[in-house]
Each structure stands twice: as C-alpha cells, then as structure tokens.
Amino acid sequence: MNDQSTRLSIEKFSLYYGRTKALEDITMEIPERQVTAIIGPSGCGKSTLLRSINRMNDLIDEVRVEGSIKLDGEDIYQRDIDVVALRRKVGMVFQRPNPFPKSIYENVAFGVRMGENHVMKSRIEEVVERSLKEAAIWDEVKDRLHRSAMELSGGQQQRICIARALAVEPEVVLMDEPASALDPLATAKIEELIFRLKEKYTIVIVTHNMQQAARVSDRTAFIMLGRLVEYDRTSKIFTSPANKLTEEYITGRFG
C-alpha cells in the first residue's frame, strides 16, 4: 500500500448476526482508484464485509459490529454519521440486476432526484447521459431512454444499475458478484467496464470467480470463515501466495 493513497481502511473489524460471528478481526487498507477483489468460499462473509462498507447490514436486525471502517479517515460506524450521505459516497451494485420498474431515464435520475431538491431538468439530462456513457450503455439505449428498464436484457440491466450508481458521483463503488447472474458475453462487458471505471472510482468487488478476480483486480483479499487469510497484490496472490490455504483455494482444491 505504498504506491497508492488509501481511501478506505478497515481496522480490527468484527461483525455479529445475533450471537453468530460473521466477520472476525479484519484489517485491510483499500487503495484509491484501484480494483480490490474479495474472494472466498460461499458463506465466508465476503458479501457481509462488502455490505459493511456502505452499512447495508443496518437493514438486518440484530447486527453488531466492533472495530472501525474509515472512509477518508472518518469512521463510518460513528454514532452521529449520516448513513444516507455515506451511501451517496459509497455506491453499490448488487448480485442480481435490480432496476426499478421505471424508465431507463428515471432509473438513472433516481439518485439525483432523491439527493437534491428541485433539480434542473437540463442537469438531470446531463447526468443521465454522462452516467450511461460511463457505464458503456449509452449507445444501446439512447433512442429509448423513456422505455422501461425492465425490457432490457440482464446484462444491460446490470449496466443500467451501474450507471444508476455512478449518477450520484460516488467515491467508492461496491460490487457484489455483479456478473454472477449474467452470461459470458455480458460478463466480459462488465469486466471491461470495471477496468475503465477505476480511472475515476475506487472499486471493491466480491466474486466467487477466481479468473474474474485475476482479470479485473489490482489487489485481492482472500477470506475464509470470516477471517482475512491473505491480502496482497493480485499478481502475488495468484502466482506465489504466502498462505497455504490461499494456494489450495485458488488452485481449486476446495471452495
């Protein structure tokens, strides 16, 4: 973490669902404008960790955390933090495309409309166009912005969801297995997109697909049973992992 400034730092972070410990003592620094992948077997807590970064775990009753997650030096689990403002800074793309049953235009405009009062129409138009271009889907939908987003294919819907997240100009974008419900071609498009988005955004992606982690990420964290086993440059993790467990996992001996 020497060549890049740190945007997010997770320090001694533990999370409990009721009495069950889902994450234990995780410490890692996530560098700015890079792609950080979180890999690990199903149920290891990788999605939980991701959802801790924009406090989506708050939606579940009986979640308790210890330690801290700092965004630009500020602990997001402080008592007086504005969770709504936090989520505008830390966007999220979900496993299954979840566009609203509204038009493409309204989907992308949603975050802006919710965040500001009386937004100028011209500004919304500008944001919608910029976001759709950033999400590499403008050319496919520019002639039907006012048609329902539900008519699009799964891959297109997912890129609409990415555009929707980018529209509020977040600093960090969290992606929870964004391509797991998509076919290979759509997956390739999403990966290409992730690669370009890191010029502007800090990206954290959870994936169960190790090739995907190897292709798109700069850093990789391997989590097992709620513990961070190894965290390093992706090239290092995939060529000469320090931990035996990591090696066994990436070579497919379990998982």
Added chain:
Amino acid sequence: MTRLSQRFKRLENIKIGLTGVAVLLILAIMVVLLGTIFIGGSKVITWEFLSQSPRQGMTAGGIFPAIFGMVFSMFIMLIAVVPVGVLAAVYLHEYAKWDHWFTRMVRTAVTNLAGVPSIVFGLFGLGFFIQFIGRGLDHSLGREMLFGQPCILWASLTLALLNLPLVIVATEEALRAVPQAERAGALALGATKWQTVRHVVLPQALPGILTGTVLTIARGAGEVAPIMFTGAAYYLPYLPKAPTDQFMTLGYHIFVMSTQSPDVETTIPIAMGATMVLLCLTVALNMVAVVIRFRTRRALHKGR
C-alpha cells in the same frame, strides 16, 4: 385382497361424491338466490325507479335517496379509512421491527378487529362518536344537537372503523409483494427510508392498495348493522346536504322495506329491485377492482 381394495374404492368414491355434493349445493344456493332476486327485481327497475324518491309509505316510487346517501357515506368513509389504513400498514411493514412486542400487539389488534361482529361496531359508534365525541363537540362549541346525534359523518366513520383491518391487510399484502432488492437498491443510492417508500415501494403497491379500497366500498355499501344507530334513517323527505344530516342508504332501506312495511305485498317487488341494484353495484365494484389491478400492473411493467 380384491374384496379389500374394492371396499377402499367404494369408500374413495363416496368421499369424492361428497365433495361434489358440496359444490352442487353451493351452486344451487347461488342460482336460487340470484334467480329470485333477478326475476323479482328486473321487473321494477326503470329509470324512474332509480331517480325518484319513495312515495306512499315506501309502497311506491323509487330508491334515489338511498343511492345518493350510500355514495355520500362511502365518500366520507374512504376519506377516513384509506389514509389511516395505508399509513398504518406502511408503518407496520416498512418501519416497525418485525418481532417487536408492540408490532405484534398491533397486528393482533388488527386481526381481532376484523373478527368483531358489525353490530358491535354500531354500538361502539353510538357510544364513542355520538355520545362522547359528538356531545363533547356540541358542548364545547355551544351548539345544541349538531354533532351529538346520528348523522352521515358518524355512520361513515363507524364504517371506516369496520373496514380498517381490510385496508391494512390489503396494503400490507401489496407491500409484501414489492421485491426487497428494490428497497435495497434505492437505499444504496442514498435515498432515505421515506423516499424509498414513497418513490419505489408505494407506486408498486398501488394496484393492491386500490383493489383493497374498492373492495372496502363493496363491503361498506352492504353493511346495515354499524349504521342503524349511527346515522341511517328510516325515511327522509329530503336529500342530505351536510355530513351532519341523517341519510338513507341502500342496505338499510332494504332492511326497512322487508321488515317494517305496512303493506308487505306491494313493498316486496321494490325491495327486490333495491337488492338487485345493491348486488349489481357490488359485482361491478369487484370487477372494477380486477380491472384496476390488471391495468396498473401492466402499466407498471412497461414503466412510466
């Protein structure tokens, strides 16, 4: 072995036969009921019947005041029950913690409220709305007998109370049908909880809420017990002008005609006609509910 299986088979056939008999019985009741009303009612229904007042002690004339009063009271009932019911359901489903003791208590209260006999609502309306609130209002306003008497307002509010569980349950059902992923999507974009409810959840729940509302009217229009002490009148020579007037309404009118008439022979056809109008209205409202559900759902799917 064969005798045993034959016995099984016979038993089986008897059981299947019983279910068939039950279905036939229901069908027969339906046919007799609707047939009688239709044959008796269709003869008297004319434009005059629908647009005129009863005459000669209700042995002649039409049922217009009853239709008018019914529409009036349904209107007030909806204004009262829809906002309260929908907001209560939104609180229960979107805000309240699922297994908190308070939520469970409210939910139990709603379920029990739905099981209370309607005559109890009528008596409650008389005691609470008229005697307590109405008299209290009159007293503090220095009026004599304005609110402290049976009238459309109190009858409609009693009906609203009766229908409150229906609206709450229908709304909750509609809210439950909205995918959790869309709530998460909105929240992750930095929408507040209320914005999420207002802009993502409620628009999708609207068809269900509207359906519930229309069914509320269909049920409210036919109720007699809750309104007989709280505002419905036996006979009025004029139409109600304000919510503090008494009113005639279809269900009560039918009840009165069939039990209190001085000349049963001449009133029965009129009562049949009124019943048929009420039935047609209820069926029509149910159909409206189906159409609303269908159309809004399709519109929602296309996006707006």
